[in-house]
Amino acid sequence: MAYSRDDIRDAVERGGDEQMQVLRKHHEDAYPESRPTPGDVLRAEAQRLNDMGFGRTPDFELVETRVERAEPQLCITHVLRYKPLDVMLLTERYCDYG
DSSP states (O other): OOOOHHHHHHHHHHTOHHHHHHHHHHHHTTTTSOOOOHHHHHHHHHHHHHHTTGGGOTTEEEEEEEEEEETTEEEEEEEEEETTTTEEEEOOOEEOOO
């Protein structure tokens, strides 16, 4: 089953309140410039994980999503659990929401 924007938002929230605050501040601090909204970022990340094949297999569970600012960009790393071996994996840090 494919990941949705809501799945990624839940994963960000599991990473801690500060993760969602970073996501919001990245958008708000750019005013009057235009940066992607938190919803845009979450939707794009869901699509990116699905494109990498993580949303279509029951072997992986999205544990949490970590968000950090690297001005002028926003960087995202996902933590997944590979169920057959019960190991945690990190996606490569993705920075492209500037």
